[in-house]
Amino acid sequence: HVFDLLLLGCELTGSTKSYTFQVDEEDDSDHILALSVVCLTDGAKDECNVVEVIGRNHENQEIAVPVANLKLSCQPLLSLDNFKLQPPVTFRLAAGSGPVHLAGWHRIMHREDASFEEDDDLSEEDEEELPPIMPAKK
Numbered sequence: 001h002v003f004d005l006l007l008l009g010c011e012l013t014g015s016t017k018s019y020t021f022q023v024d025e026e027d028d029s030d031h032i033l034a035l036s037v038v039c040l041t042d043g044a045k046d047e048c049n050v051v052e053v054i055g056r057n058h059e060n061q062e063i064a065v066p067v068a069n070l071k072l073s074c075q076p077l078l079s080l081d082n083f084k085l086q087p088p089v090t091f092r093l094a095a096g097s098g099p100v101h102l103a104g105w106h107r108i109m110h111r112e113d114a115s116f117e118e119d120d121d122l123s124e125e126d127e128e129e130l131p132p133i134m135p136a137k138k
Helices: 114-128
Strands: 002-012 018-021 030-040 049-056 062-070 077-085 089-095 100-110
Touching (some): 002 018, 030 049, 062 089
Antiparallel strands (some): 018 089, 030 077, 049 062
């Protein structure tokens, strides 16, 4: 498999409380989103800033899970150790006014091209149609 690794960054504020990361549904690649760090940035007040991740569970129901509660005076930064998520996913500032910066990466695993598999199948068929090996004459 071939894959691309892209950096991800977004900022949640009082005026922009959510950010949704989604991929093209017709894309045949596998996508993994990993969240590395959530931190308060310049201009943050000393208040609780709660960041939620909104996704879907195994029954395709929307669920919201808090992943960080940041406060300037006691915990301005949280490392999430590449917390892996399956797109589409929304990050929401559920409490506080931010700004909160989220950083991570997006990995795209490209599936092998189907035409290569078809070529392999054809070559096997060609081999089967070869005449049998005759014993050498003495």
